[in-house]
Amino acid sequence: MSLSVIILAAGKGTRMKSARPKVIHPLAGKPMLQHVVDTSRKLEPEQILLVIGHEAGLVRDIMQDQDLLFVEQNEQLGTGHAVMQCNEQLTAGNDILVLYGDVPLISDLTLEEMIKQGQDNVVCLLSFYAANPTGYGRIIRDDSNHVTAIVEDKDASDKQREINECNSGIIFIKGSEYQQLLADIDNDNAQQEYYLTDVVKHAVTRSHPVTAVLSNDEQEVLGVNNQQQLAQLEHIYRLRRAEELMRAGAKLADPQRIDIRGNVRVGQDVSIDVNCVLEGEIELGDGVEIGPNCVLINSSVASGSQVHAMSIIENAEIGERNSIGPFARIRPDSITLDNARIGNFVEVKKSVIGQGSKVNHLSYIGDTEMGADVNIGAGTITCNYDGAYKHKTIIEDDVFVGSDSQLVAPVTISKSSTIGAGSTITKNTPENQLSFSRAKQVSFKNWQRPRKKKD
Ligand code: UD1
Ligand code: CA
Numbered sequence: 001m002s003l004s005v006i007i008l009a010a011g012k013g014t015r016m017k018s019a020r021p022k023v024i025h026p027l028a029g030k031p032m033l034q035h036v037v038d039t040s041r042k043l044e045p046e047q048i049l050l051v052i053g054h055e056a057g058l059v060r061d062i063m064q065d066q067d068l069l070f071v072e073q074n075e076q077l078g079t080g081h082a083v084m085q086c087n088e089q090l091t092a093g094n095d096i097l098v099l100y101g102d103v104p105l106i107s108d109l110t111l112e113e114m115i116k117q118g119q120d121n122v123v124c125l126l127s128f129y130a131a132n133p134t135g136y137g138r139i140i141r142d143d144s145n146h147v148t149a150i151v152e153d154k155d156a157s158d159k160q161r162e163i164n165e166c167n168s169g170i171i172f173i174k175g176s177e178y179q180q181l182l183a184d185i186d187n188d189n190a191q192q193e194y195y196l197t198d199v200v201k202h203a204v205t206r207s208h209p210v211t212a213v214l215s216n217d218e219q220e221v222l223g224v225n226n227q228q229q230l231a232q233l234e235h236i237y238r239l240r241r242a243e244e245l246m247r248a249g250a251k252l253a254d255p256q257r258i259d260i261r262g263n264v265r266v267g268q269d270v271s272i273d274v275n276c277v278l279e280g281e282i283e284l285g286d287g288v289e290i291g292p293n294c295v296l297i298n299s300s301v302a303s304g305s306q307v308h309a310m311s312i313i314e315n316a317e318i319g320e321r322n323s324i325g326p327f328a329r330i331r332p333d334s335i336t337l338d339n340a341r342i343g344n345f346v347e348v349k350k351s352v353i354g355q356g357s358k359v360n361h362l363s364y365i366g367d368t369e370m371g372a373d374v375n376i377g378a379g380t381i382t383c384n385y386d387g388a389y390k391h392k393t394i395i396e397d398d399v400f401v402g403s404d405s406q407l408v409a410p411v412t413i414s415k416s417s418t419i420g421a422g423s424t425i426t427k428n429t430p431e432n433q434l435s436f437s438r439a440k441q442v443s444f445k446n447w448q449r450p451r452k453k454k455d
Helices: 032-041 056-062 079-084 108-119 175-183 196-205 227-247
Strands: 003-009 047-052 069-072 095-100 123-129 138-141 147-151 165-173 210-214 258-266 276-284 295-297 312-314 316-318 328-330 334-336 341-344 346-349 358-361 364-366 368-370 381-383 393-395 406-408 411-413
Touching (some): 003 079, 032 047, 032 095, 032 108, 047 056, 056 069, 079 095, 079 175, 079 196, 095 108, 108 123, 108 210, 147 196, 147 210, 165 175, 165 196, 175 196, 227 258, 312 316, 346 358, 364 368, 406 411
Parallel strands (some): 003 095, 047 069, 123 210, 258 276, 276 295, 316 334, 328 346, 364 381, 381 406, 393 411
Antiparallel strands (some): 095 165
16 A cells, blocks of 8 residues: 655744744754655655645745655644645545654654554554653553553543653554544644544544554654754764664764764774764775864765864765875865875865875865875965966876965976975976976175164
């Protein structure tokens, strides 16, 4: 049977105290709603519907181009009402799985189990045990332990409030009975809301089997209502990713002090020191060592390379056996080939650093194609921008650039040429020759330094 996933995301999230709707607040670098969408995809549903309301335009913009169906709920009259708004766009007869946009850690394995058990029943809900169940809907079971209803906290009797088995809100409803069960929902309750949870009691009234999957991971059902809870989920997410990395063989100096906001693949014997942030798609080859306080975004570091403390690498590919940093900044579209060295206070942008080439100190290399075995002296700047356009610098194999030189692009430094220190190079240099462009040194014998007059 085909599946339709409905993700509820219409609420404002008042307690976030934010101008932005709750579900777009980032968790581990992406909107929390995106986590729910990504997990839903793993179930291969026929359609994913997003129920949006508060700041709907903004949520739409952020979630666009992902083959999602948007359903607007202009007034938030309850979870049942939210789901009713989907009727027009739902494929008739599909099984329904309802998720919350503010419960981002839910695992696809749990959802799969719910769908599986849902097949032999009509309704399958996801419950969990809470030490403090206040605020949650409670799961009511009969003498033979069958689920008979969900009672909201505000509607519950004192006796029912003592129940610790709570409703996560996530629910599966079989396509064949869905329309009828939904039509049964009214708003005759303490909050005068249309409760989706009422499908349980209506199913029971109609003699349809209802079951519950009990989540054995209390963290996956956690919802975000305020900044504290968001930080708590960020912490959980971070620890989980750190544990995954260690299971994959990485040595983490302190699993409490690493921020993983994406997918990290590691080879053997990778080590990562404290306070690193790894974002997006990251690949670290065998034996890679990452020093403390580094930021890596959508980048790869090939085997045997070291990234020293305080370095930032974004959208770049680092070759094998490189030494990067400390304090290096490798900006997007940069590639370093094997055995390259990028030292401290060096910025590299949209450039290729050739095999065995070295840029060791205080340089800016931008829009540059560098060959092999080049040595760039301290303080060398490629002047790639004329105020309107960017131009390229070509530095061929075996070039030696003296310290404090400026290479004004477009310019080619030909093979094996040498640039004298302190030069401003505006013309292509010939192969194998020394080129420099500085004034001759002169000395003034009787020159006096200006001095302050004494009174
Ligand atoms: C709901 C459940 C409760 C469960 C709890 C778990 C109902 C009636 N109650 O209660 O049993 O224990 O979640 O957190 O379902 N939403 C909309 N439109 C609406 C109302 C809600 O999109 O009209 C969205 C919210 O943005 C939120 C989710 O649905 O993402 C849950 O809504 P919320 O108001 O937090 O439900 P609770 O009252 O906490
Ligand atoms: Ca809630």
